[in-house]
Amino acid sequence: MEYKEKIDKLVKSIKKQGYNNICFWLPAYNVGGGTYYLCKLAQYLVKNTDFNVYYMDYPEGYPSSILADTPEVEILEYNENNIKFPIKDKCIIVTNSTRAIQINKMNPDNKILFWHYETHHNAWKIVFLRGETHKFLQLTEKEHAMTAIDKAAFISLGESGGLEFTNKNYLYVNLPLKTKQAPPNYIEEDALNVCFLSRLAPDKKQSLYYFIKEYAKYKTDKKKKLHIIGDGVSAQEVHEFCEEEDYNSIEFIFTGTIPKEDLDDYLINNTDIVFAVGTSVLEGAALKLPSVILFVDVKEIEEDSAVMLYDSKDHCVALMPEQKEKMALKYTRICDILDKVFKNNNKEIEGQKCYDYYVKNHSNYDHLVCSFLQNLKDTTLTQRKLRKCIRYIPYNLLSIKTYSPFGIPLYTIIKHYGIVKYKLFGITVFKKKTKGKITKYYLFGIKFQTSKSLRGHRFPAAQFADGKRSDGNGK
Numbered sequence: 001m002e003y004k005e006k007i008d009k010l011v012k013s014i015k016k017q018g019y020n021n022i023c024f025w026l027p028a029y030n031v032g033g034g035t036y037y038l039c040k041l042a043q044y045l046v047k048n049t050d051f052n053v054y055y056m057d058y059p060e061g062y063p064s065s066i067l068a069d070t071p072e073v074e075i076l077e078y079n080e081n082n083i084k085f086p087i088k089d090k091c092i093i094v095t096n097s098t099r100a101i102q103i104n105k106m107n108p109d110n111k112i113l114f115w116h117y118e119t120h121h122n123a124w125k126i127v128f129l130r131g132e133t134h135k136f137l138q139l140t141e142k143e144h145a146m147t148a149i150d151k152a153a154f155i156s157l158g159e160s161g162g163l164e165f166t167n168k169n170y171l172y173v174n175l176p177l178k179t180k181q182a183p184p185n186y187i188e189e190d191a192l193n194v195c196f197l198s199r200l201a202p203d204k205k206q207s208l209y210y211f212i213k214e215y216a217k218y219k220t221d222k223k224k225k226l227h228i229i230g231d232g233v234s235a236q237e238v239h240e241f242c243e244e245e246d247y248n249s250i251e252f253i254f255t256g257t258i259p260k261e262d263l264d265d266y267l268i269n270n271t272d273i274v275f276a277v278g279t280s281v282l283e284g285a286a287l288k289l290p291s292v293i294l295f296v297d298v299k300e301i302e303e304d305s306a307v308m309l310y311d312s313k314d315h316c317v318a319l320m321p322e323q324k325e326k327m328a329l330k331y332t333r334i335c336d337i338l339d340k341v342f343k344n345n346n347k348e349i350e351g352q353k354c355y356d357y358y359v360k361n362h363s364n365y366d367h368l369v370c371s372f373l374q375n376l377k378d379t380t381l382t383q384r385k386l387r388k389c390i391r392y393i394p395y396n397l398l399s400i401k402t403y404s405p406f407g408i409p410l411y412t413i414i415k416h417y418g419i420v421k422y423k424l425f426g427i428t429v430f431k432k433k434t435k436g437k438i439t440k441y442y443l444f445g446i447k448f449q450t451s452k453s454l455r456g457h458r459f460p461a462a463q464f465a466d467g468k469r470s471d472g473n474g475k
Helices: 002-017 034-048 062-069 097-101 133-143 152-161 204-219 237-243 260-270 278-283 321-326 332-341 348-360 365-378 383-390
Strands: 021-025 051-056 073-078 089-094 113-115 146-148 191-197 221-228 251-256 275-276 291-293 304-310 400-404 411-416 417-424 427-435 440-445 444-453 458-459
Touching: 002 365, 021 034, 034 051, 034 062, 034 089, 034 365, 051 062, 062 073, 089 097, 097 113, 097 383, 113 152, 133 146, 133 152, 133 383, 146 152, 152 321, 191 260, 191 278, 191 332, 204 221, 204 237, 204 251, 204 332, 204 348, 221 260, 237 251, 260 278, 275 278, 275 332, 278 291, 278 348, 291 348, 304 332, 304 348, 304 444, 332 348
Parallel strands: 021 051, 021 089, 051 073, 089 113, 113 146, 191 221, 191 275, 221 251, 275 291
Antiparallel strands: 291 304, 400 411, 411 417, 417 427, 427 440, 440 444, 444 458
16 A cells, blocks of 8 residues: 555544544744654645644744744644633644643543653653652553654653553654765775764763764774764863863864755765764765764763664664663674774675665655554543543643651642642642632632632622622722
8 A cells, every 4th residue: 555545544534533633732942853843744744634733832933933834734822821722623632742731721532642752761750740650651551642753762751650661653763865875985095084973962972972982992093083063052061072182093073063955965075984863873874874873871871882773673763871671782882883884894885784774764754654643543542531640731830839847748739720729648628719700718628618809809709699899898
């Protein structure tokens, strides 16, 4: 069956479930790969299906700028004080795993699909203040409502919630096929031209550092060059690291960020092998350059190995050292990788193997869309079920204060959009619920008072039984 036919069939199945509307929910001001990814899916859907497609974004946010030339995607303005979703008809919400706390009050039959694209562990204790992480992730697994960018992301997500995801619902990294390719010959006969391609950021610099340590120890009669392509908040720190005496056997070439339209030519004309993390590793493979996945971590990495792209699986383009055993990939020492490419004259062979893996696993966008639509069809998580799990919708308006004298939780005050609860040893003893000008008071769940507010004052609601207005002065 051709992809066009598969896509049409999946669209019909989803619409048969009663869902004609798809809303991507990832409001953002900053530039980010995840945001860009969802915007591209939104653009694909409006051009190739008859879904009504929406995107929830901040006023003048980054997604709005991407979608400016695609008016068919309707932008919904995100404001955390507007707690009701504007679309009344049934809709499927597509959002990042941690954005569960943003989701508004909406049609209880709306379906939700979460996407997890972080390799590192998230600070779930900050996301869910009442410790719902395990319960939430368990629900998403049960309802087929969680996708991930690769297996490593699923592993870190499961470890965060104390469970193991068994599904393989991937929304993986995709890079379109290129028209150019690297030559089989080496850039220089008397030099190794190696490339590190990535943002110079706290979550990527450790990958570069451990590679530099291994590259500096590598024995060769040739000059060792390292092209560092990228920029970021850690750039100055990276420069200082490279100036250390231990690494003076390497000639560092800092290019800064190279515009996307110029990147292919730079890689082809200046590098023989690419070491990277994430999408960047595919940039080299798509040009038939040997491409290597480095480990990633926010703390120092003590490793001497990496993964040839063709030795990866489950769409993995990044992994943490602690995931080595669970990922069960083939790990190759960096010195052996360099030997393989340079001493054994295998640049062309290794580049072709990386290219073949990339084509099969990361180049076909229609295949990716089929996986996405299958996930939309399969998720059974509704807003009604989510509310039973995390209870407070939208959760990001939740405020909790706990008083713990001598480390013992005594009482807690929970505030959530007009409701204030006072709990003693975990039991709600008093609740105040305000809606508009009316406030209701409860003691141990029993309502004992109702009041109405006028001009900043509160009066017992009984005073208004005759429907006449009062400002407290008998007028």
